[in-house]
Amino acid sequence: MRALQLNAPDQWTIGEVPEPRPAPGEVLIDVVGCGVCGTDLHTLAGGNPLVRLPAIPGHEFGGTVAAVGARVDWLNVGERVVVDPSISCDHCARCFEGRPNLCPDKGGYGSRYPGGFAQKTAVRATSCVKIPDEMPWEVALLAEPLSCVLHGIDRLGTATGEDAVVLGAGPIGLLTALVLRHVGTEVAVVERSDVRRAVADKLGFDTVVSSVGELARPDTAVVVDATGVPAAIEDGFNTLRRGGSMLLMGVAKQGSRVSLDPHRINWHELTIVGSTAVNSTFGRAVDLLARMGDQTEPLVTHSVPLEEFGQALDLVRSQGALKVLVRP
Numbered sequence: 001m002r003a004l005q006l007n008a009p010d011q012w013t014i015g016e017v018p019e020p021r022p023a024p025g026e027v028l029i030d031v032v033g034c035g036v037c038g039t040d041l042h043t044l045a046g047g048n049p050l051v052r053l054p055a056i057p058g059h060e061f062g063g064t065v066a067a068v069g070a071r072v073d074w075l076n077v078g079e080r081v082v083v084d085p086s087i088s089c090d091h092c093a094r095c096f097e098g099r100p101n102l103c104p105d106k107g108g109y110g111s112r113y114p115g116g117f118a119q120k121t122a123v124r125a126t127s128c129v130k131i132p133d134e135m136p137w138e139v140a141l142l143a144e145p146l147s148c149v150l151h152g153i154d155r156l157g158t159a160t161g162e163d164a165v166v167l168g169a170g171p172i173g174l175l176t177a178l179v180l181r182h183v184g185t186e187v188a189v190v191e192r193s194d195v196r197r198a199v200a201d202k203l204g205f206d207t208v209v210s211s212v213g214e215l216a217r218p219d220t221a222v223v224v225d226a227t228g229v230p231a232a233i234e235d236g237f238n239t240l241r242r243g244g245s246m247l248l249m250g251v252a253k254q255g256s257r258v259s260l261d262p263h264r265i266n267w268h269e270l271t272i273v274g275s276t277a278v279n280s281t282f283g284r285a286v287d288l289l290a291r292m293g294d295q296t297e298p299l300v301t302h303s304v305p306l307e308e309f310g311q312a313l314d315l316v317r318s319q320g321a322l323k324v325l326v327r328p
């Protein structure tokens with residue numbers, strides 16, 4: 001079968017690799033598509049410590065079940081599934097306290113184990129979530145980024161009925177904005193790229209601006225950072241109202257620094273939380289896509305064959321695209 005293989009940092013090839021066979025408890029997936037994520041850029045550059053080379057990256061994938069391993073009696077050949085890529089050790093203190101996304105020994109499909117930039121991949125049946133027959137793949141393949149967003153919103157606590165500013169209109173920022181609007185939050189989107197602001201406009205957000213300074217209201221109940229850029233985080237922090245909350249969901253460069261006034265955190269009882277990856281939110285993401293999937297369609301801007309993976313990377317790097325799907 002054809003697959004993308006990462007042999008060393010920045011050295012990847014597309015070629016023939018042996019087809020995997022499903023072990024007991026696993027199924028073989030005929031991959032229909034796999035989204036390219038910002039973290040794939042880190043992985044390909046050798047910046048993901050979870051990866052064991054040679055690796056097949058890609059963690060936002062789904063497809064049809066092509067073969068079923070022993071002891072799997074609830075999935076059948078031909079069924080359409082999306083895959084929760086997370087795998088953690090199940091026996092450390094963080095796993096036991098119900099926070100497997102913080103497991104120091106985690107490593108899922110597309111990092112430690114072969115992922116979705118391949119024609120076929122074998123995964124645990126328990127990592128698969130069936131999708132409704134009528135759900136288009138362009139919608140279903142957003143389940144992984146949406147499940148990260150839902151975990152972030154869980155961490156934030158209540159945002160329903162409040163007003164929020166979302167910094168960054170990439171796939172994560174726009175999915176966050178859509179979910180917050182869905183629960184009755186008034187959302188403003190801040191994004192520097194014209195292309196991405198145009199998608200935010202198309203999604204019908206009333207306030208779409210290129211900097212925090214252009215916002216009419218200076219006090220915001222909820223700020224979500226989906227950029228990881230220190231200057232944006234500082235601007236977002238400075239717009240919080242008394243009692244406001246801020247969620248840091250963008251992946252910042254390790255070792256970067258922000259300057260925040262601790263007096264405001266104390267005196268105004270501000271809350272700052274972080275969130276990473278997925279925790280118990282994958283199934284909910286599929287349910288939510290079934291309800292609001294048509295709203296997410298403008299998020300998938302490109303779909304390219306596996307053989308043109310380099311083009312997919314250029315699109316993601318240029319920020320002229322939103323979600324790019326690779327079709328193996």
Ligand SMILES: [Zn+2]
Binds near residue numbers: 145
């Ligand atoms: Zn991702």
Ligand SMILES: [Zn+2]
Binds near residue numbers: 088090091094105106
């Ligand atoms: Zn663990």
